[in-house]
Amino acid sequence: MSAGVIDSAVTRSGQRSNRLATLWQGRWKYLAGAIMITLALVMLLPIYATVTASVKLPSEAAAIPPTYFPQTFSIESYAKLWDYQHGLPRYLFNSFATAFLAIIFTVCLTVPAGYALARFPIPGKELLFVLLLTSLIIPYQALLTPIFLMFAQLKLTNSLVGLAIIHTAIQLPFSLYIMRNSFESIPKELEEAAVIDGCNTFQLLIRICIPSVVPSIVTVALFAFITSWNEFLGALVMLNKGEMFTLPLVLAASRTVNMLGGTDWGMLQAGVTVSIIPCVGVYLLLQKYYVSGLLTGAVK
Amino acid sequence: MYSSANSKWLGLLYLTPALLFVGVFTIYPLMQMVWVSFNNWTLISPPKYVGLNNFTKAFSDRQFWISLTFTLKYTLLITPILMIGGYAIALLVSGNSVLQRFTRTVVFLPVVIGLGASSLLWYWLFSADAGFINTILRDLGIIPDRILWLGVNADTSNWAIIISIVWKVIGFGMILFVGAIQGISTEVNEAALVDGASGWQRVWSITLPLTLRTILLVTLISVIGSLLAFDQFYIMTAGQPQNLTATSVFFIYLNSFPYLKLGYGAALSLILAVFILLFTLVQMLLTRRSHA
Numbered sequence: 001m002s003a004g005v006i007d008s009a010v011t012r013s014g015q016r017s018n019r020l021a022t023l024w025q026g027r028w029k030y031l032a033g034a035i036m037i038t039l040a041l042v043m044l045l046p047i048y049a050t051v052t053a054s055v056k057l058p059s060e061a062a063a064i065p066p067t068y069f070p071q072t073f074s075i076e077s078y079a080k081l082w083d084y085q086h087g088l089p090r091y092l093f094n095s096f097a098t099a100f101l102a103i104i105f106t107v108c109l110t111v112p113a114g115y116a117l118a119r120f121p122i123p124g125k126e127l128l129f130v131l132l133l134t135s136l137i138i139p140y141q142a143l144l145t146p147i148f149l150m151f152a153q154l155k156l157t158n159s160l161v162g163l164a165i166i167h168t169a170i171q172l173p174f175s176l177y178i179m180r181n182s183f184e185s186i187p188k189e190l191e192e193a194a195v196i197d198g199c200n201t202f203q204l205l206i207r208i209c210i211p212s213v214v215p216s217i218v219t220v221a222l223f224a225f226i227t228s229w230n231e232f233l234g235a236l237v238m239l240n241k242g243e244m245f246t247l248p249l250v251l252a253a254s255r256t257v258n259m260l261g262g263t264d265w266g267m268l269q270a271g272v273t274v275s276i277i278p279c280v281g282v283y284l285l286l287q288k289y290y291v292s293g294l295l296t297g298a299v300k
Numbered sequence: 301m302y303s304s305a306n307s308k309w310l311g312l313l314y315l316t317p318a319l320l321f322v323g324v325f326t327i328y329p330l331m332q333m334v335w336v337s338f339n340n341w342t343l344i345s346p347p348k349y350v351g352l353n354n355f356t357k358a359f360s361d362r363q364f365w366i367s368l369t370f371t372l373k374y375t376l377l378i379t380p381i382l383m384i385g386g387y388a389i390a391l392l393v394s395g396n397s398v399l400q401r402f403t404r405t406v407v408f409l410p411v412v413i414g415l416g417a418s419s420l421l422w423y424w425l426f427s428a429d430a431g432f433i434n435t436i437l438r439d440l441g442i443i444p445d446r447i448l449w450l451g452v453n454a455d456t457s458n459w460a461i462i463i464s465i466v467w468k469v470i471g472f473g474m475i476l477f478v479g480a481i482q483g484i485s486t487e488v489n490e491a492a493l494v495d496g497a498s499g500w501q502r503v504w505s506i507t508l509p510l511t512l513r514t515i516l517l518v519t520l521i522s523v524i525g526s527l528l529a530f531d532q533f534y535i536m537t538a539g540q541p542q543n544l545t546a547t548s549v550f551f552i553y554l555n556s557f558p559y560l561k562l563g564y565g566a567a568l569s570l571i572l573a574v575f576i577l578l579f580t581l582v583q584m585l586l587t588r589r590s591h592a
Binding site: 028032033035036037039040043044046047049050053062063064065066105108109110112113115116117119120121122123128131132134135137138139141142143144145146147148149150152165166168169172176201205226229230231232233236237248249251252255263265268269271272275276279280282283284287290291294295 | 302307308310311312313314315317318319321322325326327328329330332333336343389392393399400402403405406407408409410412413414415416417420421422423424425427429430431432434435438467472475476479499524528530531534535549552553556557562565566569570572573576577580
């Protein structure tokens, strides 16, 4: 009896708050929608501005005040960028080659290491894992001075290989963590069946384990690409010959120089657009890998 | 299969390349940094042992304190904006409607753009005459005359850079917060709904406490990121005016590379590394306690 009274009281107050909630939800939905659209527009405006500036005639791109909507259309800024100093193709090659090497190094180091950490009874394994993650707590910005000294002796300054090594070192802890987790989540039954067929551990790794961790390898490669493509300080420290510059370096260098001593805004924004495209492209294509990698990698 | 007698060594073999790499390119430089920091070294002349000189020099160097306090100021100003802003956006977009997923993607987009590229973009937007910020503010009647945002006044430069970095990285915290909010079991929220809890009550007494670990984690990541800020200042102000906007990493960079005071640079790097390490340890203790 009393239970019934309480029940109906709960239902009644539940109904009332539900009615309030629906009324509130109705308005809230429109308000939230408006906020989201505004937010998305504000976030996109800088990108809109840079892309449109890059396709204005250089004279319009340099106009004071700037024009909100392009009055002219021209690829002249891109043409200038193409021929800027050692030429855009050279800088694109440097950036892509460094990123490619960084991906190869990262994957080749962390796939076997992740496999070893997930499966083998290595003595002192936890300690070794912590050792491998050292660079998580020592910022690479602090290590650049001694690395520069070492690279100067090894003739690795002004070398894309040297730069790729730095990018790999930055990316290693995150990638190792992802790979180890990924190998750990493979059901052991798969490998047990293969062992009965007489596979050794290397064959197990190649035939059974690697095919099941392909998504993680994609994630690791994707992060290595974005890190390397965008990295600035390491490149600034290691590269001082113009023909070795990566894209961010040459753009930063171009921000203050043209014949009149001012900045060529159109060409600069063409450069920004070019350097944004690969990142945004791979992110939009591989968004699922990116976000899942971030969620597992960061929330340790 | 992994328990045979030699599998220990086999496992170590798979681990060797990574161990060698970290040994050569992280551990060894770390030890060398400690050694170099006790020496005066300019690359041209051989290193000369000077004991703790580089460290005492740092603490009496005016620019050391300017850089440190400026970096702390930048960090203290930007962190609350990133955390509160990122969390508010996460609450707004944590559902799965088309508009919410679209907004999520758009807000996250600048995170994948390079800091160099985004700094060059904002360097232009904030430039006094050709930039849009002054143009928009003037067209809206908010400011009568153009503002010289970058490189003239340290505070104005700082705010301009903070705005650009908020645009660039707010999506990072947002996406981790969305992950944490979506990870809260729906039963907990439904129970609260049945109890008649309002939207704000639910945020305050369920969502926030249950995502506390992620909040602390994102705080740690963004504070460390801000303490290590370099690219945006190098590109947007080049440390101007008078190195008042030269951050700690910028100060290390200036000493180690253009000036080639490698011993001094190493000592400064070591101070920075210890500072970051202490901060990480404190934060990790906090996180562990909040978890228990």
